[in-house]
Amino acid sequence: MGxxxxxxxxxxxxxxxxxxxxxALGASFVFGxxxxxxxxxxxxxxxxxxxxxxxxIDFAASGGQPTxxxxxxxxxxxxxxxxxxxxxxxxxxxxxxTTGSVILNGVNYASGGAGILNGTxxxxxxxxxxxxxxxxxxxxxxxxxxxxxxxxARRFLWKKAIFxxxxxxxxxxxxxxxxxxxxGERLIESPDGFVNHLITSLRSQLIRLYxxxxxxxxxxxxxxxxxxxxxxxxxxxKENECVSLPNLLAVRYNAQLRDLLAELNDNxxxxxxxxxxxxxxxxELITNHRSYGFKTASYACCGNGGQYQGIIPCxxxxxxxxxxxxxxxxxxxxxxxxxxxxxxKYIVDGDSKYISPMNLRRLLQL
Numbered sequence: 600m601g602x603x604x605x606x607x608x609x610x611x612x613x614x615x616x617x618x619x620x621x622x623a624l625g626a627s628f629v630f631g632x633x634x635x636x637x638x639x640x641x642x643x644x645x646x647x648x649x650x651x652x653x654x655x656i657d658f659a660a661s662g663g664q665p666t667x668x669x670x671x672x673x674x675x676x677x678x679x680x681x682x683x684x685x686x687x688x689x690x691x692x693x694x695x696x697t698t699g700s701v702i703l704n705g706v707n708y709a710s711g712g713a714g715i716l717n718g719t720x721x722x723x724x725x726x727x728x729x730x731x732x733x734x735x736x737x738x739x740x741x742x743x744x745x746x747x748x749x750x751x752a753r754r755f756l757w758k759k760a761i762f763x764x765x766x767x768x769x770x771x772x773x774x775x776x777x778x779x780x781x782x783g784e785r786l787i788e789s790p791d792g793f794v795n796h797l798i799t800s801l802r803s804q805l806i807r808l809y810x811x812x813x814x815x816x817x818x819x820x821x822x823x824x825x826x827x828x829x830x831x832x833x834x835x836x837k838e839n840e841c842v843s844l845p846n847l848l849a850v851r852y853n854a855q856l857r858d859l860l861a862e863l864n865d866n867x868x869x870x871x872x873x874x875x876x877x878x879x880x881x882x883e884l885i886t887n888h889r890s891y892g893f894k895t896a897s898y899a900c901c902g903n904g905g906q907y908q909g910i911i912p913c914x915x916x917x918x919x920x921x922x923x924x925x926x927x928x929x930x931x932x933x934x935x936x937x938x939x940x941x942x943x944k945y946i947v948d949g950d951s952k953y954i955s956p957m958n959l960r961r962l963l964q965l
Contacts (some may be wrong), residue, residue, distance in 0.1 A: 625963050626705035626755075627680045627689045628739075628813070630732045631765030633711035633933060635676040638667030639727060640711045642693035647711035647723040651914050653901055657923060657936055660688070667691070669711060670929045671900070672936030676707065676763060678943035683761070683963055692735045700746060705760065706739050708732035714770040715800050722773060729766055729804050733811075740811050756812040757869070761963060764805075765877075767821040767856075770797055771848050772830075772932075790848055798855045802863070809867050815962050817946070817954075818860060819875040820853040823882050828899040829931035832909030838897045841885075853878055873962055875946050876953045881934075884927060884941055891941060894925035902931045 629635050633647065641650050648667065649655070655665040657672035668674050673681075677688050689705035690697040697706060710727035712720030720726045727735070743752040775793050788796065808816065824830060825842035834842045853876075860872040888896040897907050900920040904910025911917065913930040920926055924937040934942070945953045947960055 625683060625685065625759040625761060626703060627676065627683075627685060627707075628705050628736065628760055628762045629676045629689050629707040629709050629765075630729065630736075630763065631676075631709040631819075632713045632769050633669040633709075634768070635674050635707070635709040635763070635765045636667060636669060636691075636711045637674065637677070637688060637707040637709065638691040639693045639707065639709060640725075641667040642691070643710070643725040643727070645712065645723050645725040647720070647726060649711065649913075653915075653917070653919055654913055669933045670936055670939065671923050673939060675934075675939040675943050675946070676709070676765070678940055679763070679947055679959060680705070682943060682947040683959065692732075692739070698742075702739055702742055703746070703755075706736070708735050709765070712769060712773060713766060714774060715766055715797050715804070716770055716774065719770045719774040722777070729764075729801075733804060733807055736808070737811060753812050757814045758965075760813070760815065761959065762808060762813040762816040763819070764816065765819045767797065767801075767819075767852060768824050771821065771845055771852075772824055775848070776845055790851065794848065794852045794855060797852060798859055801856070802859055805859075805863060805872070806867070809863075809870055814869055815871050815873075815965065817873040817875055817959060817962065818856065819877045820856050821849040822877045823885070824849055826881070826885055826896075827932055828897065828902065828907040828909035828928050830909075831897060832905035832907045832931070835906070849878060871957075871962060871965065873957060873959070874955055876955070877942065880942055880945055880953045884938060888927055892925075893927050893937070894922060896927040898926065899928050899931045900926040900935060901929055907931075 640648050649669040650665050650667050652665055655661055655668055656663050687704040689707040692706050692708045712723035712726035713728050714720055715729050717728045717730055823841060823846050825845035830842045830845055836842055857874055860874050864870055864872050885896040899908040900923050901913035901917050902908040902911055903917050909931040923935055926935050927938045929935040949958055
């Protein structure tokens with residue numbers, strides 16, 4: 600199901616008289632964590648990497664070779680770009696060939712292990728936190744002035760660029776909830792205090808992006824992190840159960856995120872902040888996975904250890920399922936390409952239950 604989509608988009612572009620590098624199609628500027636990392640961590644001395652097989656085994660553009668994407672194929676950001684008619688994936692900022700007019704297709708700043716807070720993910724040694732990702736966009740922003748001229752660059756960003764932000768899971772999983780490392784963190788800060796800290800930090804980051812001419816900004820809330828194979832395995836829950844504390848924290852954060860985006864829409868002239876309700880969307884997929892054609896929403900396709908193959912990340916020595924499209928989860932943490940395709944369709948064309956106040960197709964047309 601997933602592989603033909605990219606071909607269809609390319610063929611449509613060819614029929615429509617070549618949209619290669621066409622500014623009319625817009626650009627994707629992608630910020631976030633390993634859910635949308637397109638290979639930035641390949642260029643960092645980091646413990647969070649997806650540069651070994653079988654990661655990328657179904658990624659058509661690389662012929663099945665790993666690219667640094669933490670899934671078997673395309674990330675949700677890749678698929679959203681395709682569904683919106685873009686012929687090129689946003690390239691990793693750290694890749695040496697992400698220069699010149701290539702940046703007009705958009706750039707991907709996301710980094711496995713990244714969080715809203717600078718301290719998040721420090722167990723991975725190196726990762727690009729959200730503040731650093733915005734620093735890097737600032738470099739791209741100046742390059743765009745050089746390519747297009749200041750007035751045209753600003754107009755391009757206001758009208759043609761979609762900024763997507765997928766971050767926050769690691770602030771819980773690899774910071775507040777981390778066994779051993781986070782005991783001090785939890786003594787100092789209550790769950791509510793920690794969530795407030797995240798929202799305050801994200802507010803200043805989003806305002807900074809706005810000040811750099813981001814106008815169409817989609818922010819994903821935190822998914823049900825208590826349902827990933829890693830959490831289910833280490834907490835030894837039943838197959839149809841999720842771990843309650845991580846999900847409770849996500850729900851608290853998500854409620855405040857909704858209020859934050861509404862506040863920014865009211866107070867920042869011309870801003871269009873859109874909320875992607877990934878939590879409810881993933882919950883819908885997990886709860887009713889069979890009706891959407893999935894075999895399991897508990898087991899990792901590629902991984903080892905414990906009941907749900909949820910302890911050891913995917914790598915050359917991991918066991919791997921045969922039917923990759925039948926698994927909601929590719930590895931202990933990340934969705935499969937088939938799940939990403941399901942999620943992306945709702946975010947691009949869905950209704951206000953999952954994407955509000957408008958979907959991304961409408962947002963791009965504004």
